[in-house]
Every structure is written in structure tokens, then in C-alpha cells.
Amino acid sequence: MKSQKGVSILDVAREANVSSATVSRVVNNINKVKPEVRQKVLDAIDALGYSPNHAARALVKQKTNCIGIIVNNLHDPFFHDLIKGFEMSAQQTKYAVMFCSVLGGDVASKEKYVKYLTNGVVDAVILYGSYLSDESVINYLKEIRNVDYVMIEDDVPFLACNKLLIDNLGGARQAVKYLIGKGHRDIAHICGNPNKKVTKERLDGYVDAMEKAGLEVKEQYVQCTSTDYRSGYACMNALLDLEQPPTAVFCSDDAIASFAIRAALDRGFRIPEDISVMGFDNQTILPDHYRGPEITSVSQPLYNIGMDSVRILSERLNSSEEMEPVRITYQTEIVEKESVGVCRRE
Amino acid sequence: MKSQKGVSILDVAREANVSSATVSRVVNNINKVKPEVRQKVLDAIDALGYSPNHAARALVKQKTNCIGIIVNNLHDPFFHDLIKGFEMSAQQTKYAVMFCSVLGGDVASKEKYVKYLTNGVVDAVILYGSYLSDESVINYLKEIRNVDYVMIEDDVPFLACNKLLIDNLGGARQAVKYLIGKGHRDIAHICGNPNKKVTKERLDGYVDAMEKAGLEVKEQYVQCTSTDYRSGYACMNALLDLEQPPTAVFCSDDAIASFAIRAALDRGFRIPEDISVMGFDNQTILPDHYRGPEITSVSQPLYNIGMDSVRILSERLNSSEEMEPVRITYQTEIVEKESVGVCRRE
DNA sequence: CTGAAAGCGCTTACAG
DNA sequence: CTGAAAGCGCTTACAG
Numbered sequence: 001m002k003s004q005k006g007v008s009i010l011d012v013a014r015e016a017n018v019s020s021a022t023v024s025r026v027v028n029n030i031n032k033v034k035p036e037v038r039q040k041v042l043d044a045i046d047a048l049g050y051s052p053n054h055a056a057r058a059l060v061k062q063k064t065n066c067i068g069i070i071v072n073n074l075h076d077p078f079f080h081d082l083i084k085g086f087e088m089s090a091q092q093t094k095y096a097v098m099f100c101s102v103l104g105g106d107v108a109s110k111e112k113y114v115k116y117l118t119n120g121v122v123d124a125v126i127l128y129g130s131y132l133s134d135e136s137v138i139n140y141l142k143e144i145r146n147v148d149y150v151m152i153e154d155d156v157p158f159l160a161c162n163k164l165l166i167d168n169l170g171g172a173r174q175a176v177k178y179l180i181g182k183g184h185r186d187i188a189h190i191c192g193n194p195n196k197k198v199t200k201e202r203l204d205g206y207v208d209a210m211e212k213a214g215l216e217v218k219e220q221y222v223q224c225t226s227t228d229y230r231s232g233y234a235c236m237n238a239l240l241d242l243e244q245p246p247t248a249v250f251c252s253d254d255a256i257a258s259f260a261i262r263a264a265l266d267r268g269f270r271i272p273e274d275i276s277v278m279g280f281d282n283q284t285i286l287p288d289h290y291r292g293p294e295i296t297s298v299s300q301p302l303y304n305i306g307m308d309s310v311r312i313l314s315e316r317l318n319s320s321e322e323m324e325p326v327r328i329t330y331q332t333e334i335v336e337k338e339s340v341g342v343c344r345r346e
Numbered sequence: 347m348k349s350q351k352g353v354s355i356l357d358v359a360r361e362a363n364v365s366s367a368t369v370s371r372v373v374n375n376i377n378k379v380k381p382e383v384r385q386k387v388l389d390a391i392d393a394l395g396y397s398p399n400h401a402a403r404a405l406v407k408q409k410t411n412c413i414g415i416i417v418n419n420l421h422d423p424f425f426h427d428l429i430k431g432f433e434m435s436a437q438q439t440k441y442a443v444m445f446c447s448v449l450g451g452d453v454a455s456k457e458k459y460v461k462y463l464t465n466g467v468v469d470a471v472i473l474y475g476s477y478l479s480d481e482s483v484i485n486y487l488k489e490i491r492n493v494d495y496v497m498i499e500d501d502v503p504f505l506a507c508n509k510l511l512i513d514n515l516g517g518a519r520q521a522v523k524y525l526i527g528k529g530h531r532d533i534a535h536i537c538g539n540p541n542k543k544v545t546k547e548r549l550d551g552y553v554d555a556m557e558k559a560g561l562e563v564k565e566q567y568v569q570c571t572s573t574d575y576r577s578g579y580a581c582m583n584a585l586l587d588l589e590q591p592p593t594a595v596f597c598s599d600d601a602i603a604s605f606a607i608r609a610a611l612d613r614g615f616r617i618p619e620d621i622s623v624m625g626f627d628n629q630t631i632l633p634d635h636y637r638g639p640e641i642t643s644v645s646q647p648l649y650n651i652g653m654d655s656v657r658i659l660s661e662r663l664n665s666s667e668e669m670e671p672v673r674i675t676y677q678t679e680i681v682e683k684e685s686v687g688v689c690r691r692e
Numbered sequence: 693c694t695g696a697a698a699g700c701g702c703t704t705a706c707a708g
Numbered sequence: 709c710t711g712a713a714a715g716c717g718c719t720t721a722c723a724g
Binding site for chain 2: 006049051052053054055056058059064066068073074075077079080081083084086087088090091096097098099100101103106109112113115116118119120121143145146284285286287288289291294
């Protein structure tokens, strides 16, 4: 139900004995309207409790003063820092910022939200993350002309939009080099969600760094999780079951690492004395009551990425001239914590 | 920038040699339109890449098929379960669901979002939580006629809207009784954010249960945090500095409890052997790398509350008749974990 | 400084 | 089954 009409600009105009144009002018603080008329209008607005209808305004002005953000699994604690960044910059902009969440990366739902937002609901959208299954969404975005957007962590070659990226390949290489620097040679990798692009990039970085260091990439040393990072637990178990278990494990992300560590601890291994574990993301808040050692990781500046994305869009929307798309690649960096130690084998 | 006009229904009509009414009919699957005409229109839509403008549609239909959710501090891991509930029910409804976040409970920003959403942007809004400072928002809501809404955790007496509540007073009583049952008599309380309504309710429950049990409520046994739950750390330190420290501490929420526990652990106290700590909320994910014992707590069904709120609104919006506002009070329950033990004093 | 009128992109009685 | 026309609630040239 609920569709009683609210009070419109015409009601106010009638009440104040002026035209709707005049009401519009005082509401928008535009042009000069005589002080006494202005006051009459203000009084009428107050008396009637008028607020302008956003849909109507959006329709005529062809803009909404709103920015939409689409992420997968908003509840995931991974987003903590990123959301904080969005929130902070939202506070500093005139744009209203709204979040949409797509559960489990479901394409249909993601497409629904993209279409919804880009058709008169927001002026710009921020898309976080990339799944291999996102193809249809990308195809739709190609055609979009009326909305500006930024993609975070997804470098679609033929899409000329703003891109905020991090160097997953390089970050993974750094991680493996760091482990090698600690004397490890038997280094395993736990791959992440097979539907995520970063998974492949980080795997490639692992393989590349291993080969460059002249280390063999043993097939059994590469374990893959399901779409659920909790399966990092089983992956670690598989590694520990090997005849010659690795002395270090580089995980595709910290959530996975946290479960890998739980598995090792549950079997009585000490971390990092018996086995080193390294993650990626430097995730501030880990899932499911993690209580292991703090995880040495490759950090990406999620807070800044969140801040920047809103700021960039806000600047572009306010600019009168057409701007070239922005492309930023953020640097990753090793954050040493407690889960990696010097190799003790041989 | 970005305001090139997109393709409108008229462009499609022209392309397909029909009227815009006909295009509208096929887009909305309404009435019967001859199959061959329908196909022509479909082809035109495809060729032009047309998607209906949401603002225009919202304007004429006076509904948006969208539900808005407003919370304070969306990044707070407290919301993990609640967001999951929202997400799950969003998936099961035709409504698009959008989240707005208000940093630190800033009233101006909250009011902005409420006004924004309720004026032609959504059909219904969900408001989570209540701050003492929310008065102006409440006043605005009183006048709202065109939007349905549910308030979670805020029982404003004169507001006849849907309310999903939990019994904070009763829950706090349960907690204190539970501690008394463990033999504790020197029970302290750490109050939460002074701007939150639940803080007062839980304090009242504490006082009430203490008095009913014939236990004195010592002034020094009631410590209050700032608006930041991290100050639970300082509160616990103050309690431990007392000549006769409490043997048990009931905290206004789990985030506070997690910091209280850190303080005790840092001073060498064992939990629960030396001091018992109890929380409220049964929060799945704790902030800032908490590694202490799992916190015995009073749980509220946040996941269900999230689910129910979207479902209830969705049902009401779809119903043709005016419905009485819903009022649900969810039961709290003690969840025994690791942070409370039997009292050892005397 | 103010108003009449057109128009934003749709939907929906109303005719035919 | 289909189209012409009015209207949703605003804003904004255009006159005056």
C-alpha cells in the first residue's frame, strides 16, 4: 500500500499565493526573490511540511546528486576498510552515497543493480571487484554513456572508464620473494575463489617468482579453495598430509590464510616456528573468531581506494569539461606481523 | 559532466514504427500486444540498447520498487549478521535494496538520507538503531505518509510504524542473574555509548537485577565509555584499580567487552579464572584483532531481524489493503562461551 | 523580480 | 490490439 500523495510544489504555491516557479526558486536558492515573498514561501513550506520530490527533480535535471556503490557480499569483513573510505569521502561530498550488495557474486543480481542505478537513479557508480562471470555486466557497461563510473580491481581492457587497480601479480611476487628471503624453498600456494580474477593474478605472481628464483613449482604445492575461503582449512590439511609438506604457504588472501592457520594449529603445528603462512590484503578484521597469530601479509590501501573513488567521481561530475578517465595503480607492500619466520629445514 | 541523453522510449517507438504506449506495454509485459509488433519493438530495444528510465517511471507510478536501509557506521563489524539478513531477504524480493551509512550517528547526515530516500527514491525505509540525538529525524518521520518504514531497536512511543525490538532491559537482567548464579556478588557494569538508547536500557537492567538480588550497586562499579567502544579498555583499568575490584563485569556490548578483556589480560589477569566478563549482542566478528577468550554474551537474533524487516516491508508494500503496523519483540538469550566462570572470592 | 508554459521520460485511462 | 493525450512533480528559458 502506501501511496497517499504527499504535498507537491503546487500545494505550496497555492498556499503562498505565488507560482510554482517562485517556490522552486526559493527552494533552490536561485535567482533573487523578494525577501517578503521568500518568507511567505518559506512559511508555506513549513506549514505544509513540503520536501521536493527527488524523482521529478532527477527527471528534469538529468542528474540525481547521488553515487551508487556495488560490491559483492557487503557483509564480508574484508570490506571494513574500504567501506570506511567510502563513508569518509561521502561525508565530504554533496553526493548521497548508497551501497548495493550482490550475494555470492550472482551475475543476474549484479546486472539488475547496475541497470537500475544507471537509469536515472545515480550519476555515477563504483563497482568493486571482478568475477570471471561478470561478462554480461561488462557488456552492458560498454554501452553506458550517461553515467560515469569507476571500477576497482578490474582492468577490463576495452573499457575506457576510471580504474583503480592494484598490482596483484607484483604483490604476489613480493610475497614469495619475501618468503624466499626468509630461507624458504618449499613454498606452497593456496589459490582463492576460482571465480575471482585476482586469484589467477596472484597465482601467476607465485609461479613467476618461484621460477625466477629457480624453484620448482610442485603440482601438489598448489591447492585451490572453493568459492568459500573457509575451505582454506582443507587446503592446508592437504598440504600437511604431503610426504614433504611445505615450510611456507602463501595464501591468496588473509581470510584463506586465517583458515589455513587454524588447520595447522589444530594439528599441533606452531606458527611460524613449524610452518610460515603469508596472506594478501592485510585485512583488518578476520572472519569467524580468528585467534591465531597476526598474519604477515601484502597490503593494499583499501581505505584510500575507497576515499579516492568517491572523490574522483565527485570531481568529475562537477567538472564542466569532459575529462580523460583516471587510471591509478596502487602499490602493495609487505606488512610483517607474526605468521612468517625463518626457515628451519636443513 | 556526463549528461549525454540516453535513448528514450520515443526513440524506440520511432525505430519500431509504433507509439510509445505500445513500447511501454511490451516493456512491462502488460496487455496483449500482437506478437509481430512485440517482436519489432523487442528488436528496436535491442538495436538501440534501451533501458527504461527509473526516475520517470517512479514519478508516474509513485513507486520505485526499492527499499532503503539506513544504519550508523556500516563498517562496524557489529552489522555483519544484520547485513547478511538484509542481503538474504533482498535476494528473495523483487525490491532493490540500498544501504546508506551515517558516520558516528551524525544527525544532519541521517536526516539528509531520510529526506532523500523518502521523497521519491524508495517505497520504504528501514532505520536501524536509535541515538538520543535522533530527535529531529523522528520529528520528520512523524509527518511521513507516503513511505512505509520499520524501525529496528527504537521504540518511539508516538510513532505508529513497524517496530522490531529486543528486550534490552530483560536481556541485561538475564545477564546479571546469570553472573549471580555463578556466585558473583561484586558485579560491575561498563556502560556504552552515552548517545545510544540501548545503553540506558541495559544499565537499568543491570541496576534492577542487582537490587532485586539485594546487592548494592556501588558507584565506582559503574564505568562509562565514550562514544568509542575502545574506551572499554580504560573502563576496565579503572575497575581493576579499585581497592576491591569486581569479580565479574557485565559490559553493555561485546565490542566493549572485547576491550575490557584486553585490559585485564594486559595486566596479567586470567579470564575467567581471575575475573569474569560478559557482553551483549553475541557479535560474530569482533573489532581490532581480538584474540581473547570467546565472550559469553546475551544474544539477539540480528540475522532474523534483518530478514524480517525486508520481508515485512515487502509484504506490506504488495498488499492492497492498509495494514496495522507490526510490532515484534525478539527474545534475547544467554550464550555461554569462555569468558565467565564461577566466582572464587571468599 | 515573477509567472505561464514547455518539457524531462515514462504510464495509463480513454477511444477507436 | 493500438494510439493520442493527459499527467506524475519538478525546473528553466522566455517574456514581461
